[in-house]
Each structure stands twice: as C-alpha cells, then as structure tokens.
Amino acid sequence: MTGEPHLIPGLGPEQHGLGSLLPGMAEGLHDNEFSLLELADRLLNRGVVIAGEATISVAGVDLVYLGLNVVLTAVENLRPENVPPRTG
Amino acid sequence: MNGAGGAELLYLYALVRADEAMRALEGDAPNGIGEQRVHAIAECDLAAIVGPVPAAEFEEAPLNASLSNIDWLAPRAAAHQHVNALVSERTSASLPLSFGTVFRSEDSLRGLLRARATELIERLDAVRGCSEWVVTVSRDSERAEAALAEHDPELARARTELEASSPGRRYLLERQMSELRRRALRVADAEATREIGEAASRTARRMYAEPLVAAAESGAQLIARSSALVDRAAESQFWDALEDVGARWRARGYDVERSGPWPPYRFGGTTARGVVA
Numbered sequence: 409m410t411g412e413p414h415l416i417p418g419l420g421p422e423q424h425g426l427g428s429l430l431p432g433m434a435e436g437l438h439d440n441e442f443s444l445l446e447l448a449d450r451l452l453n454r455g456v457v458i459a460g461e462a463t464i465s466v467a468g469v470d471l472v473y474l475g476l477n478v479v480l481t482a483v484e485n486l487r488p489e490n491v492p493p494r495t496g
Numbered sequence: 497m498n499g500a501g502g503a504e505l506l507y508l509y510a511l512v513r514a515d516e517a518m519r520a521l522e523g524d525a526p527n528g529i530g531e532q533r534v535h536a537i538a539e540c541d542l543a544a545i546v547g548p549v550p551a552a553e554f555e556e557a558p559l560n561a562s563l564s565n566i567d568w569l570a571p572r573a574a575a576h577q578h579v580n581a582l583v584s585e586r587t588s589a590s591l592p593l594s595f596g597t598v599f600r601s602e603d604s605l606r607g608l609l610r611a612r613a614t615e616l617i618e619r620l621d622a623v624r625g626c627s628e629w630v631v632t633v634s635r636d637s638e639r640a641e642a643a644l645a646e647h648d649p650e651l652a653r654a655r656t657e658l659e660a661s662s663p664g665r666r667y668l669l670e671r672q673m674s675e676l677r678r679r680a681l682r683v684a685d686a687e688a689t690r691e692i693g694e695a696a697s698r699t700a701r702r703m704y705a706e707p708l709v710a711a712a713e714s715g716a717q718l719i720a721r722s723s724a725l726v727d728r729a730a731e732s733q734f735w736d737a738l739e740d741v742g743a744r745w746r747a748r749g750y751d752v753e754r755s756g757p758w759p760p761y762r763f764g765g766t767t768a769r770g771v772v773a
Contacts, residue, residue, distance in 0.1 A: 442755065444566065446630070447573045450761040451595040452563070 531649035627757030640749025
C-alpha cells in the first residue's frame with residue numbers, strides 16, 4: 409500500500425466533534441477508515457502494556473469504553489433527524 | 497517548540513527493530529499528538545518511536561480524567577493511530593503501544609528497552625509481516641427471524657398449528673412459539689460464530705476472541721468479535737474467505753464486518769500462550 413495516511417472520518421484537527429464522526433459510521437466504513445469507537449477499542453489497554461515506574465498506565469479502561477459505546481450509540485440513534493436533505 | 501513552554505513527557509508510540517527505524521521515519525516523518533514531530537531512540541537492536549507531549553495533560557491524574565472526554569480523546573487517539581499506521585506500513589514489524597504510555601526521561605525509556613530487549617524482539621518476530629483485523633458478527637433479529645420462519649421446520653410446523661388454533665389455545669401456542677424462536681436464534685448464533693470463525697482461522701496466523709461489550713438494545717445484536725493476525729501477503733485470501741461465508745450468513749440475517757488493517761495492537765500485546773487458536 410502507499411504511504412497515504414489512514415483516513416479517520418471526522419478526526420481531523422479541525423473537526424473532531426461527535427456529529428462529524430457519524431456519517432462514516434452510518435455509511436459503513438471502508439477499510440482504513442476507523443470510527444472513534446474502533447480506535448478506542450484498539451488503543452486503550454491494548455498493545456504492549458509496559459509496567460514500570462517510568463510509565464503511566466491508563467486506568468478504568470473498560471468503563472471508558474462502555475461510556476463511549478453508550479454515547480456513540482445514543483448519538484447514532486438520533487441520527488435520522490439529522491440526515492442532511494437530499495439535493496434538489 | 498512547545499508554545500506553552502510547560503514540562504514535557506516522552507510519549508512512546510511504537511517499537512521497531514533499530515535497523516528499520518530509518519525506514520519508519522523516512523521522508524515525511526509523521527507528526528504525533530499535538531502535531532509534534534516524532535523521532536527514534538535506538539537501544540539494544542530496538543528503536544522506540546517517540547514524541548513529546550505536555551505533562552499537564554499526560555500525567556496520570558489529568559490523563560485518566562480526560563479519557564472519557566471525547567473531544568479530548570478523539571484527536572489524540574487519531575494521532576496515536578496515525579503514527580502507528582505509518583510505522584506499521586513502512587516496516588516489516590512494529591509493536592504499537594497502548595494509548596497513554598509516557599516516560600519522564602529518555603534514560604528511563606532506554607533502561608526499559610535494555611531490560612526487556614529479548615522479550616520485545618521475540619514479540620516483534622511474532623507479528624512480522626502481519627496486520628491485525630477485527631471481525632465482527634452481528635445479527636439483525638428481524639431478518640434472522642424471518643429466515644428462520646422460512647427454513648426452520650419446527651417453527652414452520654408451530655406456525656401452521658398456531659394459525660389453525662382456536663383463540664383459547666392461541667396464547668399458549670404463541671408463547672411456545674416465541675420460546676422456540678429464541679432457542680433457534682441461539683443455535684443459529686452459535687453456528688454463525690463457529691463457521692465465520694473457522695473461515696477466518698483458515699488464513700489467519702492467530703485468532704483472539706474479543707470480549708463482547710453489552711451494547712444498547714437496538715436493531716443489530718453483536719454476536720461475536722475476534723481479532724485476527726493476518727499475513728499481509730494473505731490479505732486478499734482472508735477477505736475472500738470472509739466474503740464467502742458472509743454472503744451465506746447474510747441470507748440468514750447475520751452480517752460480517754471486518755475492520756483493518758490495524759497495527760498489531762492486540763497481538764503485539766498478547767503472548768502466544770494467551771491466545772485462543
């Protein structure tokens with residue numbers, strides 16, 4: 409594959425609000441485009457967890473993940489009202 | 497560099513073999529959290545891909561306080577993934593770190609690399625040439641029930657009986673029918689999980705059954721989720737196998753989705769012993 413950056417819908421520096429995340433989620437993500445929920449799932453408490461005095465671990469990860477899941481589901485359920493009108 | 501001029505910590509994104517560090521950062525070296533340049537610190541055949549982050553945000557207390565703030569987490573998680581995606585693409589093997597791994601000094605990071613070099617190099621070898629994929633199986637209950645009603649002989653018989661029944665018996669039969677339906681769905685769930693898991697395992701090097709998080713009750717019910725470590729060279733076979741089995745199960749109301757390629761967040765952090773084959 410190329411060095412093209414992985415696209416993360418709505419996670420650019422200018423737009424990281426929840427609303428902008430959802431179109432990607434609702435349309436079905438293409439490979440290489442990840443939702444915040446997927447990111448949280450992979451990044452939090454995954455990878456090599458290094459324990460030692462010099463490192464700081466992330467606590468309460470399951471709760472964070474659950475919380476995100478609930479928030480994202482709730483916002484997604486609100487979505488039908490927010491669907492942009494079709495052009496024309 | 498840091499406009500605020502506050503204290504900084506060293507954020508560790510990924511580990512690679514030292515001889516691949518140049519390749520990981522060549523050309524446009526990726527920017528990390530806060531748009532800060534990342535660089536490599538080499539020690540004992542390993543290289544750590546690191547960048548600075550403000551201590552005011554990444555010390556333990558503020559970090560844990562901020563994690564559930566989506567506006568705070570989203571851009572930083574995206575930057576963590578962006579660096580790891582590039583590093584993973586450009587090297588034969590990388591170990592992505594968990595979000596929020598920071599060191600107070602370069603010396604403490606070097607000390608850790610020295611102390612754990614053998615183990616970390618083994619972990620790198622275990623994911624060489626591979627990406628990670630997440631396979632999710634969900635059930636659309638309405639479609640699944642419709643498919644069962646059509647194909648399950650026991651349910652079909654119960655329906656015929658129900659339709660011919662007197663109003664007095666109807667209530668009882670309806671309850672029996674919903675119990676039958678629930679049981680049939682459970683059997684189908686297990687069958688879908690097994691068949692789709694087997695299809696993924698045929699090309700994956702390793703599989704890991706992910707725990708399911710109880711999702712809000714909505715249309716789609718999450719049935720199974722696994723991580724798969726897949727040779728990059730075998731990716732298209734992996735997709736084909738999933739699409740084949742996915743098409744069969746779609747007709748029965750089940751949807752198979754894949755997400756990836758991810759750097760090996762799951763498998764880089766899991767020893768071979770702890771993995772469900």
